[in-house]
Amino acid sequence: MGLFGRGLEIKTPDQVDVMRRAGLVVGETLALLREHARPSMTTGELDAIAEDAIRSRGATPSFQGYQGFPASICVSVNEEVVHGIPGSRVLAEGDLVSIDCGAIVDGWHGDAATSVALGAVPEDVARLMTVTEEAMWRGIAAATPQGRVSDISHAVESHVRAQGTYGIVPDYTGHGIGSAMHLPPDVPNLGRPGRGPRLVEGLALAVEPMVTLGSDATDVLDDDWTVVTADGSWAAHYEHTFVLTERGAWVLTALDGGEAALSALGVAFGGR
Known part of the structure; x- marks a missing residue:
């Protein structure tokens, strides 16, 4: 492990391999939660499934105890954008449920999120999920190697803007990741290209757009964690952790490493 420019943590191939193990724990746990999420269960029950899945794979939940967070995953429903605390809330038919999950293996982190529709949802909600x-x-x-962090930001924003009138939440961003869950640099979901730290081989980042059907303004509930849209519009949240290799991006939290999605976009797959 070394540092590059602005104190960015650059991973060795061996460290990336451990991050891949953590990433697979996260990816497998999210796949399990997508299968189990259903109306009538509580968000706390989802959290229990997640903790068991993470620990049974020899990993530790990244979120549990992080700055006092009391659970293993974040579960954010409908107008909740991110950082929802699992508990007694009962999920209902038609809910939009965003699940954020992190795991640690031998001191290295993986972090990813997905949004799940419970049964039929309105067309605009389904479209929101797809766009995000x-x-x-x-x-x-x-x-790409030698690009800039804001190239990512610009691509996220450009795609969302091209699809219609959506809110892109500005106050919560992607981030560097590795020996800690949150490292420099921030990875905003809005911005002009060609700015920010340079992208180099061994840099690991989490990209996580949070997009709403209305305003981009948010509030934090009295629990000091749960972020909600200020206008009550629904939100979707997706995230993956990736590392740059000499060939391109390797998505450590995707079960296939991101090969299918990246190939469909016509870019090189950086995994091995």
Whole structure:
């Protein structure tokens, strides 16, 4: 491990391999939660499934105890954007549920999020989910060696703006990741290209657009964690952790390493 420019943490191949192990724990846990999420269960029950899945794979939940957070995952429903605390809330048919998950293996982190519709949702909600996930992948695809962090930001914003009138939440961003869950640099979801730290081999980033059906303004509830839209509009949240290799992006939290999505966008797959 070394530092590059602005104190950015650059991983060795061996360290990336451990991050891939953590990433697979996250990816497998999110896949399990997508299968189990259903109306009538509580968000706390989802959290229990997640903690068991993470620990049974020899990992530790990144979120549990992080700055006092009391659970293993974040579960944010409908107008909740991010950082929802699992508990007694009962999920209902038609809910939009965003699940954020992190895991640590041998001191190295993986972090990813997905949004799940419970049953049928209105067309605009389904479209919101699609646009947000597509924007995430376009952001990752824009990351190339010797590019800049804001190339990712610009790709995310450009895709969302091209799809219609959506709010892109500005106050919560992607981030560097590795020996800690949150490291420099921030990875905003808005911005002009060609700015910010240079993208180099061994740099790991989490890209996570949060997009709403209305305003981009948010509030924090009295629990000091749960972020909600100020206008009550619904939000979607997707995230993946990737590392740059000499060939391109390797998505450490995607079960296939991101090969299918990146190939569909016509960019090189950086995995091995």
